[in-house]
Amino acid sequence: MVDVRGVSRTFHRGRTPVPVLKGLSLQMEKGEFLALMGPSGSGKSTLLNLIAGLDRPTGGEVIVGGSEIHLLSERKLAGWRSRNVGFVFQFSNLLGALSAERNVAVPLLLTSFSARERRRRVDIALEIVGLSERGKHRPRELSGGEQQRVGIARALVNDPMLLVCDEPTGDLDRTTSAEILDLLVALNRDHGKTILMVTHDPVAAERASRTLHLEDGRLAEGGDDGTVAVPVHEPAGAAV
Amino acid sequence: MSSFTLISAALRRKKTRTFLTFSSVVFAFLIFGVLSMLQTAFSMGAEIANEDRLVVRHRVSLFQLLPQSYEADMEEIPGVVDAMHMTWFGGVYQDPSNFFMQSPVEPAEYLDMYPEVLVPEEAKLRWIETRNGVIAGRALVERLGWEVGDRIPIQPTIWRQAGRGDDAWEFELVGVYDADVEGFDQTQFLFRYDFFDEARSFGRGQVGWFMVRIADPDRAPEIAAAIDATFQNSAAETKSESEGAFAAGFANQVGNLGLIVTSILAAVFFTILLVAGNTMAQSVRERIGEIGLLKALGFTSSRVQRLVLMESVTLVTTAGFLGMVLAVGLERVLRPALAAYFPGLFLRPEDLLLGLGLAVVTGLVVGIFPARRAMRLETALALRRL
Known part of the structure; x- marks a missing residue:
């Protein structure tokens, strides 16, 4: 499903090159829930951006769902993201002037679905995250946890094969975090979603089927190639 | 969405x-x-100016007078179809704030020169019959609340009547004109030249400017030059230009x-x-x-x-x-x-x-x-x- 081969990514601060990823390789199976952990600056968000098609590697290959995304043009990469990747961020960043259901429908603007199909997809996505009754509410009328659920519904609405989550519980209290993690686990277990999650929180990482530690742009020493194996949930069918 | x-x-x-x-x-x-x-x-x-009309005025300024006899001379120039004259009267009706343009004209010539001015036949006849008759634009008549038959006193500021000092000129409103061209001035006050010329205390036989109709608008510069050449080195030299150029120059005075x-x-x-x-x-x-x-x-x-x-x-x-x-x-x-x-x-x-x-x-x-x-x-x- 995800095959990262010898990937490096170097940024430049002025004329000084700053290598962030240094020849890193990893694989993810379809239906896997992988947590990426590591200290700040270790390169976990950079790796997530490369796998999600938000950035390009300086060297190496990134193959997701059979597509060599490191070779795609900016335009094709945008199209690929819209069809294959759902994003969940630390802050849901919903559009304040739009209702929850309209926020969920934003990615559908890039599709050619009929209005009826769009409506159906929005309803299903909201139902999955348990917010069927809150679709007409504006973000300011929702709690932090509910806003994050709307963000997850938005990530699901195009039925992507990969869900990337960057600190999805970083802005939530312990109880709400647990609810969001329960939801992600359910999406992985019950709907077969492949999930890649970056987190600082060991409690969150424990909910993943595997945890990968990064240090200084490489997989951490120890364990199984820097990974901690956790039983994989049994995937079951597409979500939307 | x-x-x-x-x-x-x-x-x-x-x-x-x-x-x-x-x-x-x-x-x-x-x-x-x-x-x-x-x-x-x-x-x-300038926008509604007719391309086949020229304005001929004194070379020095619009307020310098020209001999009325120029009219016949101009009509002899090849390409000129017709000519008529107007004169700035500059009188006051009741209060200086009631400003409107007044001019003596020869009724038939004026109406020939300005076919866009619409005057009922009955009013035309009364204008020709009534020596102190005047026709006024509808906008002016409505603004000042006049009615046909009203006697309208105009206090002179330039043209006093011979032997009557500062006495007002008295006119009789015989008709109201409309215009079939958008934006045409409907505030003019037009009275008979013969009445004006006989009664004024000075300047008899002198007029303010001429309107000249030409046969071919494409020849306007050539005819204007011919008119000016005709009166060159006379006591009253002329400046001729198209009606549009004249109107634009007038507007640009402000x-x-x-x-x-x-x-x-x-x-x-x-x-x-x-x-x-x-x-x-x-x-x-x-x-x-x-x-x-x-x-x-x-x-x-x-x-x-x-x-x-x-x-x-x-x-x-x-x-x-x-x-x-x-x-x-x-x-x-x-x-x-x-x-x-x-x-x-x-x-x-x-x-x-x-x-x-x-x-x-x-x-x-x-x-x-x-x-x-x-x-x-x-x-x-x-x-x-x-």
Whole structure:
């Protein structure tokens, strides 16, 4: 499903090159829930951006769902993201002037679905995250946890094969975090979603089927190639 | 839901700021509409001028007199069909604020020269029969509440009556004229030249200027030169020009209106560019994370650029349209109220279209830099602002 081969990514601060990823390789199976952990600056968000098609590697290959995304043009990469990747961020960043259901429908603007199909997809996505009754509410009328659920519904609405989550519980209290993690686990277990999650929180990482530690742009020493194996949930069918 | 939903959401994000920017653009286009009306009012004389009419005046100034005998001389010049004369009377009716143009004319010649002036047959006959008869434009008659048959005293400021000191000239209103050309001056007060010439205390046989009809408008410069050559080295040399050039020169006596209006509009629109441009730039700066999110969701850079441009064009064009609608509303109020002072005060369709075009162009100019900035944002960097 995800095959990262010898990937490096170097940024430049002025004329000084700053290598962030240094020849890193990893694989993810379809239906896997992988947590990426590591200290700040270790390169976990950079790796997530490369796998999600938000950035390009300086060297190496990134193959997701059979597509060599490191070779795609900016335009094709945008199209690929819209069809294959759902994003969940630390802050849901919903559009304040739009209702929850309209926020969920934003990615559908890039599709050619009929209005009826769009409506159906929005309803299903909201139902999955348990917010069927809150679709007409504006973000300011929702709690932090509910806003994050709307963000997850938005990530699901195009039925992507990969869900990337960057600190999805970083802005939530312990109880709400647990609810969001329960939801992600359910999406992985019950709907077969492949999930890649970056987190600082060991409690969150424990909910993943595997945890990968990064240090200084490489997989951490120890364990199984820097990974901690956790039983994989049994995937079951597409979500939307 | 469509892209417009996103544009609408962006505009509603900071309602007060959007409202203030929107209002300033509305006001700018209202000013545009009003200034366009004023420019039309002042330039209408030149706009409706007949191409086959020339104005012949004294070379020194309009207020220097010419011999009436020039009329017959001009009619002998090849290419001249007809000539008639007018004279600035400059009298006062009741109060100097009641200003309107008064001139003695030869009725039949005047009506031949100005076929756009519509006078009922009965009024024409009474004008010819009544020595102190006058016809006046409908706007003037309505403004001053006159009725046909009224006796109208005009206090002289230049032309006193022989042996009557400062006594008022007394005229009888015998008819009202209309015009079938939009913007034609309907505030003139026209009385008979023979009555005027016999009664005035000085300047008999002298007139203010001539209107000359020519056969071929393409030969206007040549005929004007021939007229001036005819009276060269005489006691009263002439200056001949087309009616349009004369009207434009007359309007420009209050200044170069075109330049004044253009300068004001340039200042107004430059300010609008700054105000609306600042709003759009600030709006995009505040939404970098949001724009990064749209790109992450799959919106291409060019689509994001289009969204920001459409946002800017929507804001400015909607406001511009409203401003022009308000200008049209203002025209509906001002036009009848000021018809007697500014007969050509109206908003021309081409000015309306120009206003709307300006709104679209302004929207594009205002939005182009923020849109390019949004387009160039690197998705991963922009997402860090979430």
